[in-house]
Amino acid sequence: MxxxxxxxxxxxxxxxxxxxxxxxxxxxxxxxxxxxxxxxxxxxxxxxxxxxxxxxxxxxxxxxxxxxxxxxxxxxxxxxxxxxxxxxxxxxxxxxxxxxxxxxxxxxxxxxxxxxxxxxxxxxxxxxxxxxxxxxxxxxxxxxxxxxxxxxxxxxxxxxxxxxxxxxxxxxxxxxxxxxxxxxxxxxxxxxxxxxxxxxxxxxxxxxTCPPELSLLIGWSGSPASTPVLVDKIAAKRTQQKASYQTFLQASRNCLQKMIQGFKQKQVALILQQININRHLLHQLAKFSGVSIETQRLTKLCEIAQHFGAAAKSSGAGGGDCGIALIENKSQKQQQLLQEWQKNNIQPLNFNVYESTN
Missing domain, CATH: 3.30.230.10 (Ribosomal Protein S5; domain 2)
Known part of the structure; x- marks a missing residue:
C-alpha cells in the first residue's frame, strides 16, 4: 500500500x-x-x-x-x-x-x-x-x-x-x-x-518565514461557500467594471508586495497594516462587483479581532468559510479574542501551520 x-x-x-x-x-x-x-x-x-x-x-x-x-x-x-x-x-x-x-x-x-x-x-x-x-x-x-x-x-x-x-x-x-x-x-x-x-x-x-512574534488565529463562520461560483461572479463583472477592476488589481499588487517585504524583513507592524489594507480592498471589490465577500459573521469576526489588537480579514473567496487574524504573541488578549469569537457563533479552529519536511 x-x-x-x-x-x-x-x-x-x-x-x-x-x-x-x-x-x-x-x-x-x-x-x-x-x-x-x-x-x-x-x-x-x-x-x-x-x-x-x-x-x-x-x-x-x-x-x-x-x-x-x-x-x-x-x-x-x-x-x-x-x-x-x-x-x-x-x-x-x-x-x-x-x-x-x-x-x-x-x-x-x-x-x-x-x-x-x-x-x-x-x-x-x-x-x-x-x-x-x-x-x-x-x-x-x-x-x-x-x-x-x-x-x-x-x-x-x-x-x-x-x-x-x-x-x-x-x-x-x-x-x-x-x-x-x-x-x-x-x-x-x-x-x-x-x-x-x-x-x-x-x-x-x-x-x-513568518516572524516568530506573530500568531495566526483562524475562525470558521459556520457557513460553507463555493469558491468557483464566487470567482465566476467576479469574472463576470470585471469586463463591465474594467477601470475599477484594474485599480483593484494594482492596489492589491502594491499591498502584497509590501506585505511580502514585511515577512522578509520581519516587520510585524507592516504586515498587520497591509492585512487591514487588503481587507479594505476586498470591500471595494465587493462594492463595485455586487458580490458578497465579507458576510455579516465574517465582519463580526474581524471587528472582534481588531478590538483585541489583531489585524483580520476574510480568507479565500469569502462568502462564508473562514476568517483569519494575525496577532502579536506577547498580547495577553489572544484567549479573550477566541472566547469572544465563540460567544458570537464563530468557531475557533485549532490548526497550526504545516511545514513540509521533504
Whole structure:
C-alpha cells in the first residue's frame, strides 16, 4: 500500500487578484490533511471515501437546460488526477494497472460542511503524489505541482493554483499564478511531459518565514461557500467594471508586495497594516462587483479581532468559510479574542501551520 497525505491551506491575502497571472498572494499550509492510499487491484479498481459519500449534486439552469456543476465534487478531482498522472506515466513508458484508491479527509467539519481549506487541491495533490509513487515516476515538487495544477485546471478552469502550491510546498508561501491561456494552448499542442518541463510564464512560488512574534488565529463562520461560483461572479463583472477592476488589481499588487517585504524583513507592524489594507480592498471589490465577500459573521469576526489588537480579514473567496487574524504573541488578549469569537457563533479552529519536511 502507498499512503500519501497533503495539507489544506488558507489564503492570508491577495484573494481574487491572484487569479490574474502575475498578481501576488500569500497562502499558508495547515496541519489538516487529505490522505490518499493506493492498493494494487485485480478484477476492478475502486475509489472510496467516507467523507465524500454524501456530496450534494449542485446544478443550475441555463435557459431550459439543467447544468451540473461538479467543481465542488472531490471525486471529479480524483478522476482528473488519475487521468493526467496516467497520461504522464504512459509517456514515461509505464504500464497502467488497476488499483483501489482510499481517501480520508480532515478538511471538513464532522457534519460534512466545508471549512474552506482547499480540499479539492489537497485531494488532487495527494492523488497525484500517490500515483506518481505507484508508477515510480520520481517527481520533484515542481513537477507534482504542475501535474496537480493541470489535473485541477481540467475540472475548475478559473482558479489560481495557489492552494495547489500550498499543498505541495507547505509553510508560508508568496505565490503568483501562471498564464492559464498559455497553459491551455500548450496542453492542446504538445505532450504533457513537455508542458511540465517548460517554464510556466508568470508562475512564482517563494517560501516565506513568518516572524516568530506573530500568531495566526483562524475562525470558521459556520457557513460553507463555493469558491468557483464566487470567482465566476467576479469574472463576470470585471469586463463591465474594467477601470475599477484594474485599480483593484494594482492596489492589491502594491499591498502584497509590501506585505511580502514585511515577512522578509520581519516587520510585524507592516504586515498587520497591509492585512487591514487588503481587507479594505476586498470591500471595494465587493462594492463595485455586487458580490458578497465579507458576510455579516465574517465582519463580526474581524471587528472582534481588531478590538483585541489583531489585524483580520476574510480568507479565500469569502462568502462564508473562514476568517483569519494575525496577532502579536506577547498580547495577553489572544484567549479573550477566541472566547469572544465563540460567544458570537464563530468557531475557533485549532490548526497550526504545516511545514513540509521533504
Amino acid at each position: 502507498i499512503t500519501v497525505k497533503a495539507p489544506g491551506k488558507l489564503y492570508i491575502a491577495g484573494e481574487y487578484a491572484v487569479v490574474e497571472p502575475g498578481y501576488p498572494a500569500i497562502v499558508v499550509s495547515l496541519d489538516q490533511f487529505v490522505t490518499v492510499s493506493i492498493n494494487r487491484a485485480h478484477d476492478h479498481g475502486t475509489i472510496n471515501s467516507k467523507q465524500y459519500e454524501q456530496m450534494p449534486v449542485i446544478w443550475q439552469r441555463k435557459g431550459n437546460q439543467l447544468i451540473i456543476d461538479n467543481r465542488d465534487n472531490p471525486f471529479e478531482y480524483i478522476l482528473s488526477s488519475i487521468k493526467y498522472t496516467e497520461i504522464y506515466a504512459l509517456e514515461k513508458n509505464r504500464q497502467l494497472e488497476l488499483f483501489d484508491v482510499n481517501v480520508n479527509s480532515q478538511l471538513d467539519a464532522t457534519d460534512g460542511r466545508k471549512y474552506g481549506l482547499g480540499s479539492s487541491a489537497a485531494v488532487t495533490v495527494a492523488t497525484v503524489t500517490a500515483l506518481a509513487r505507484f508508477y515510480e515516476l520520481d517527481l520533484k515538487k515542481e513537477e507534482i505541482f504542475k501535474l496537480a495544477a493541470i489535473s485541477h485546471f481540467m475540472v475548475q478552469n478559473n482558479g489560481s493554483f495557489g492552494d495547489i502550491a500550498a499543498s505541495v510546498y507547505g509553510g508560508w508561501i508568496a505565490y503568483q499564478s501562471p498564464d492559464r491561456q498559455w497553459l491551455t494552448q500548450q496542453l492542446n499542442t504538445t505532450s504533457l511531459t513537455n508542458v511540465i518541463q517548460q517554464t510556466w510564464p508568470k508562475l512564482k512560488i517563494e517560501s516565506l
